[in-house]
Amino acid sequence: MMRRIFHMRGDIAGMFIFLTLFFLGLWQILVAWKRLNGFSLTGYPDRRKASIVLGAALLVASSTWYFSKPGHFASPDVEGIETLLVMLCAILASTFIQCILSSFLFSRKAKKLFVPEKSNKVEPKTVALDFEGENAPALLFAPETPLGCPVLLLHDYGEEAFGVSFLAGFLSERGHIVLAPELDGHGKNPRTISDPSMSELLWNSIEYIKEISGSTEIAVAGIGLGGILAILAGDDECVSHVVSIDPPSRDESGNIDSNAMRELKPPLVFRSFIRPPAKGTNGRITLSQIVSLLPPIKSPEKPSLTFIGTKKTWFNDPNSISKIVRLCGNRKSHLMDTNHRGLSLDEEVACLVSEILE
Numbered sequence: 001m002m003r004r005i006f007h008m009r010g011d012i013a014g015m016f017i018f019l020t021l022f023f024l025g026l027w028q029i030l031v032a033w034k035r036l037n038g039f040s041l042t043g044y045p046d047r048r049k050a051s052i053v054l055g056a057a058l059l060v061a062s063s064t065w066y067f068s069k070p071g072h073f074a075s076p077d078v079e080g081i082e083t084l085l086v087m088l089c090a091i092l093a094s095t096f097i098q099c100i101l102s103s104f105l106f107s108r109k110a111k112k113l114f115v116p117e118k119s120n121k122v123e124p125k126t127v128a129l130d131f132e133g134e135n136a137p138a139l140l141f142a143p144e145t146p147l148g149c150p151v152l153l154l155h156d157y158g159e160e161a162f163g164v165s166f167l168a169g170f171l172s173e174r175g176h177i178v179l180a181p182e183l184d185g186h187g188k189n190p191r192t193i194s195d196p197s198m199s200e201l202l203w204n205s206i207e208y209i210k211e212i213s214g215s216t217e218i219a220v221a222g223i224g225l226g227g228i229l230a231i232l233a234g235d236d237e238c239v240s241h242v243v244s245i246d247p248p249s250r251d252e253s254g255n256i257d258s259n260a261m262r263e264l265k266p267p268l269v270f271r272s273f274i275r276p277p278a279k280g281t282n283g284r285i286t287l288s289q290i291v292s293l294l295p296p297i298k299s300p301e302k303p304s305l306t307f308i309g310t311k312k313t314w315f316n317d318p319n320s321i322s323k324i325v326r327l328c329g330n331r332k333s334h335l336m337d338t339n340h341r342g343l344s345l346d347e348e349v350a351c352l353v354s355e356i357l358e
Contacts, residue, residue, distance in 0.1 A: 012086060018066035019090030020097070025058030027098045035313040037339075038264050039102045045312055045339075099266035122172040124165065129181060129204050136189045136201065137161070138181035141168045142212075147175025148357060149240060150213040152205050152233065154226030155180065156344070157287040158277035160187035163344060164223065170350040176219075176357065179209045183226070185279040194281045196293040202233045210238060219357050220303075223344050224248065224315070225287060231328075234300030242300060243353055245308045245343050248291050249320030256288040263314045263339055299328035306356050307333040308349065315340035332356075 031039050032051035040046035042054060122143055128135035139161045151171055155163045161180040168178040184201055185193035191201070209218055219241035222230035227247030234242040249257040261269050276284040299305055305328060309321035318335055325333045338346050 012082060014066065015083070015086050016090055016093075018062050019087055020093045021058050021062035023091050023094035024097060025055040025062065027094060028052065028055030028058065034259070035262050035317075036259075037262050037314065038269070039098060039261065039266060041098070041101055041105060045314070099270075103265050103267060122169055124168065124180075127179075127208075129201070129208055131191060131200065131204065134190050136182055136184075136191055136204075137187070138179055138205070138208075139165065139168065140212075141172035141176075141178040141180070143172050143175055143177065145175065146177050146213065150177040150179070150209045150215050150218045151357065152202075152209055152218060152220045152230075153178050153180045154220070154222030154229050154233075155183060155186070156222075156224030156226055157183075157290070158186070158272065159224075164226075166345050167221075167350050167353065170347070171354060171357070174354050176354075177209065177213045179205060179212075181205045183229075183278075185285065186277070192279045192281045193285055193290065196290045197232055197295070198229055199232070202229060203236070206233065206236055206238065219243070221245065221353060221357075222247075224340065225290065228291070228294060228297065231297060231300060231305070232295075234303045234305065237302065239300070239303045241357055242303050242305045243308065243356055244305065245349075245353075246310060246316055246321070246340050247297070247307075247324065248287065249316050249324060250291060250297075254292055254296070256291045257320055258316050260287075260315060263341065297324055297327055299331060304356075305331040307331060308343065308352065309333065309335050310339060310343070311335045311337050312339075 027039070028041065028051045030036065031046055032048040032055070035046060035048070037045040040051060042050040122141050124139040124141050127138050127140045129138055153164050153168050155161055161182045164180050168180050172178050181201060182189040184191045184195075184198050206218060210216070217238055217240040220230045220233045220239050221243035222228070223245040224247065227244035230242050230244050231247070233239055251257045260272070264272075276286045278285050278287075278290070280289075307321060307325050309316060309318060311318060321333065321335070325331055334352060336343060336346065336349055336352075338349070343349050
């Protein structure tokens, strides 16, 4: 059997095995270079040196095996269009193997990075924000004895209001009235994303929470896309505090610089690529399309603005958050030891947000 495998290196099957292993090795180096934690075979987050060593070992071993026959490098038995077809099949096979292995090996999420959602003492109730006949749902967390400023809490792209329920419940237990609306184009909100800034949704939400709380000042917090919208909401004169949690970063051209593949598992990335979770006016709309249509991030004039990001490279690179902080006039920032999704589920992050709002 080993003799057959060794001598097949000159035919189509041999070339396919060689190229599959070769491209699988390149995958490990790409994972380490781009910090694609969700695609890693060596850890979660990726152990960069281990990935590079594994990739180099696959490259050297596959090449040594395939070209070990004297003169084979100069005169392989597979030529022309066959080589191209085998190469394309090997790329697809190596990508499939990488996705399967990365999802299987690290399907159990690390406790520190993925904190399970916890039950809250303050039970939310569903309310409706009226938009001239269209009702957008929202979760309202109302403590028996309200203390401190009310909070408008905005969820991330592709999520629903329930996605921030842990943070909302934590704040409500500390006396804050919290309103978490379903963003346009998301969940059960019938409104599509015709305005990427969602200015009408923000204005209606602010007016609603002011009315039920009787307060003239509110705080706005959001994660991811909600983090950008929170900054935009800061232009309202009644907003006293803004907390932007890991908002998508952009390069000089205004294109999104964040990368979901650093965190999300391959099946979810591919599913979101084929069918984006948000609904636009002309069909499904991706996060990068929304971000490219939003105005550049700038610091609101009045409210206190604080950024929260991740210490390691996940959805954003820590340097990207630092760049946003500089663009907003070097406002306060905190980097936490968790991933992007963990920011809305981590008790330490929730304590930090509560302290910021005091």
